[in-house]
Amino acid sequence: MSVDWCGGWQAGAVNPVVAQVLTIVGVLLGSVATFVFTSAAERTRWRRAQAARWDDKRLLAYSEYGEAVKQMVRLCRRIAETKGLLSTGRDVDLDSSLDALAEAETVRAARWETVLLLGEPATIAAARAWSEQVWGLEQILRDSHPEASSFLDAYRRAMRLRNEFYDRARLDLGISSGPLPALTWKSLQPMPPAGKPQLPEAEGGQGDRPTG
Template identity: 35%
Template sequence: MISQILTILGVVIGALTSYLSTSAAERARHRRALATRWDERKLDTYIEYATCVKEIADLAKRAYQAPDGSDDREQFLSAMNKAEQKRSALFEALTLLASPATTDAATAVNPVVWRMLEAARRRESDPREINLVLVEELNNYHRQARLDLDISIDHRAP
């Protein structure tokens, strides 16, 4: 009788151990899958935001260079305004997904973009001069995004 109880107890303990280890492994796999999915979403958002900022900078330079009253200038200004609306929406997504440091870096990019937009609209200054500041801020943004995504880039040759 005792041997039968020990056998049943062994089977129960074995089944429970198997269930717990399988559950733990499944939870860990699920967490890794979620982390990967969120990292992919972050990367996409980070790239879209930076691409949109660069598009605005290019359009601002083109609008600035186009003659006043020309169709080209109006088209560049219109495209620039649409791109700014897109950048604003992307920034909202970025703030939901990004680390605080990456959000701060993107926040530092925004006023530089706005200066470029105003420079193109009013022609009070050349957006190409503001572009140097934008490049610095974007470089910091890229650096913070890589840290957030745990991407290390070794630029040394092997």
């Protein structure tokens, strides 16, 4: 404010010091707001990058573990075919195949540690259930006189647990295309002349033999 020559106060004039202080305060507030906004945006970008990074690592952990267990299942199939429990495939050397199965279990155990470290609890539980069922297949095959029906039942359950593992993994990774098709089987095929029962075929002409 300023004094007019008539002795009154003239409104509207601002003290230069006050104006300077207000300007500085405005600049400071603007700087603080910019800093807060920029920091929040950077934190959001960092979290997204970290989430994508861990998703990639979980994808690798799940896929490598699935391949390790699948290798054990493949070997179990070959051994079962050789022992006359299945009618598909061709015979293999039992001793070398059992040795390979033990080596495959070592690989699976190593992959398991990464799943434990990065996996979501429900997916870890599904992975454990699948691998334990595959151990059951191996136990049946190491019996001196395994029964074909016992192996087939255990094999069916292993395939169901395999699907459950992949369903949980897909959910954990945010894959929203829906669950895997359910495994359904027709009745067992008649016993072939060689005495090897065939695997039950799934609807649509495909057996429950894992593909891919």
